[in-house]
Amino acid sequence: MKKLLTLTAIAFLTLTTALTQCSSEQVAQKPHNELTSRSIKTTPLTPADTSFLKAWKSTTIITEAQVKQCGLERLFTSSLIDDATKARMMGKSYRQDCRVPLSELRILRIVHCNAQGQTQLGEMVCNKLIAPKLLRIFRKLYEAGYRIERIRLIDEYDADDLRSMADNNSSCFCYREVAGTTKLSKHSLGLAVDINTLYNPYVFTRQGRQQVQPIEGAAYAFNRNQRSNIPYKIDHNDLAFQLFKAEGFIWGGDWKSVKDYQHFEYDAQ
Ligand SMILES: [Zn+2]
Helix, strand or coil: CCHHHHHHHHHHHHHHHHHHHHHHHHHHHHHHHHHHHHHHHHHHCCCCCCHCCCCCCCCCCHHHHHHHCCHHHHHEEEECCCCCHHHHEEECCCCCCCCCCCCEEEEEEEECCCCCCCCEEEEEECCCCCCCHHHHHHHHHHHCCCECCCCHHHHHHCCCCHHHHHHCCCEECCCCCCCCCCCEEEECCCCECCCCCCCEEEEEEEEEEEECCCCHHHHCCCHHHHHHCCCCCCCCCCCHHHHHHCCEEEEEHHHHCCCEEEEECCCCC
């Protein structure tokens, strides 16, 4: 008992000392803090304002001045799944039966060139194994001016892949089965990425009938090799195909039994 009391006393003393040190540091920093906050209040918003970095929201368009002000390093980042992102995913892309721990996933905050060639913010959840690969790929695509219409979390569509595809959204992680089967898709592991999905649909046969997903993309599903009138078309000459291939991904457009033109997947084995 006596020993316990002594230990408690030591702990109390240590804590008091630590608190004193903290407050003295705060006092010492006070004039500096006041200066900083005053200058923030009086600085008007400029075209190079970087406040969007903290409140990152996909589909926001930023100016060239903002890109310059930030530098590309801060526009292509990978982070652990934070609480706010987790709340958005739960019960949607991240189901209760999900066998992939959240700690194995990452959220990428990246920019891309939208349909009009403007710089647009995007968000993508993926497996940590491919996060560095995807950052390299999307950065090169952006630098080359490659057009991607939107990169939003599939949770924005209540994890409904058909709605996401019909909106030409590009995404990665979603815990789901391969369409029409009970097999888990590579998207369930965050190891597959779909790009410009409306114009690069998924074509497969079920019970003898050819099907296209999304159905809105049927006009872009056939005779693709002969056609030059497909926007955002992914084929062997396409930069996205070449960059994903160079990072070790397989393209669904090369499959024989089905054709998944939007799909790149990574085999982690
Ligand atoms: Zn896919």
